[in-house]
Amino acid sequence: MADKNNKSRKLFSPSINLNLNVRGLPQSATLTINEKSAELIRQGRKVIKLGLGQSPFPVPHSVIELLQENAFQKDYLPVMGLYALREAVAGFHHRGEGIPYRAEDVLIGPGSKELMFIVQLVYYGDLVIPTPSWVSYAPQARIIGRQIHWLQTSLANGLRLMPDEIERHCQKDPDRPRIIILNYPNNPSGCSYKTEELKAIARVARKYRLILLSDEIYGELHHKGQHVSIARFYPEGTIISSGLSKWCGAGGWRLGTFIFPESLHWLRDAMAVVASETFTATSAPIQYAAVRAFQGGEDIEQYLFHARRVLRVLGRFISKRLQKIGVAVPEPDGAFYLFANFNAFRSELQSRGIRDSESLCAKLLEDTGVAILPGNVFGRPEEELSARLAYVDFDGSKALAASEKIPAGRQLDIDFLKENCPKMVEAAERICDWMG
Helix, strand or coil, X not given: CHHHHHHHHHHCCHHHHXXXXXXXXXXXXXXXXXXXXXXXXXXXXXXXXXXXXXXCCCCCHHHHHHHHHCCCCCCCCCCCCCHHHHHHHHHHHHHHHCCCCCHHHEEEECCHHHHHHHXXXXXXXXXXXXXXXXXXXXXXXXXXXXXXXXXECCHHHCCXXXXXXXXXXXXCCCCCCEEEEEECCCCCCCCCCCHHHHHHHHHHHHHCCCEEEEECCCHHHECCCCCCCHHHCCHHHEEEEEECCCCCCCHHHCCEEEECCHHHHHHHHHHHHHHHHCCCCCCHHHHHHHHHHHHCCHHHHHHHHHHHHHHHHHHHHHHHHHHHCCCECCCCCECCEEEEECHHHHHHHHCCCCCCHHHHHHHHHHHHXXXXXXXXXXXXXXXXXXXXXXXXXXXXXXXXXXXXXXXXXXXXXXXXXXXXXXXXXHHHHHHHHHHC
């Protein structure tokens, strides 16, 4: 009996039964920091949460109304998505990019994160990622067993991927199939691309027949409303990824969109096969409500104007406050992130036992209650003293309402931030004071 029990324990040992690609992978860093922050708050600590990148703004009222009206929708929808929604998404990108997309080009999923996983599953090429980049791109590739190649960016270029870096990588094996992820406005830096840079990247992509997965989930949150998709310049090889989570404040609704050129419909079809055997269909009531969001209109435009306005002044304030004390941080163009480099303080931080980005963030949270994410989870070297700040810990409803009372031609100022985003002002001061 004892031998039999030992065999049973060995049979069900986690080290034997876990997929080798999953073994050792931690939970997503953004979710971990959110749970850690919540635990500290339960213990009575005051924590300013700059870890999880969740929109602080409410879902637009007209979109919520459509969700309420369609709560009765209970039937499975087509795997590719509700046709009316696919039409609305095609129209959304047609208006924005001038490319004549059709409903047939669109695939709907339960979050763009799920769709990104599936495209890597069905495509046979390598994954090429700029560093720093969003925390889940590389772990998804590892789970599937794909080759990952990191391409370097620099502070001098605003942490943007330059076309000559792509060229150097592709020259080593010009015929190798690859997906390159281009995410902008960027998570974790908030930086975006100039039109000429996008054109240059498109030329290299066309030369090597690359597939570009253009993650434009923050596109509508470009602080000046000037987002340009690279699909304008490389339509035949670009998949645009978007969804409701960031620009529409609906992260928990889990609705993502992929839009394909006709030349990549074979990839769309392969993804639909996997979708049919995994998530089946995206939530019906949410798809019906999403039609309203992607159709746009005056209320959606006003919502976005005020959201961008608040995020712009907040991003500029925090980045300039950190720059003033010597932290290297590019000023953001969009989204709600900053990527800060504290290497200039290395000797002082080492004297406090801080030698890498993880110890930097752990010590900052312990001493100040400000929660940020270490740079290494975004693909940066362990020893680099870098971190991402998500400036989202404020009452988005209050900030939008306050912005609506201020004429469009007037700039929001520090008094607006102190009144409507006080934790963000406090977080910037706490970090600066802590740095000494």
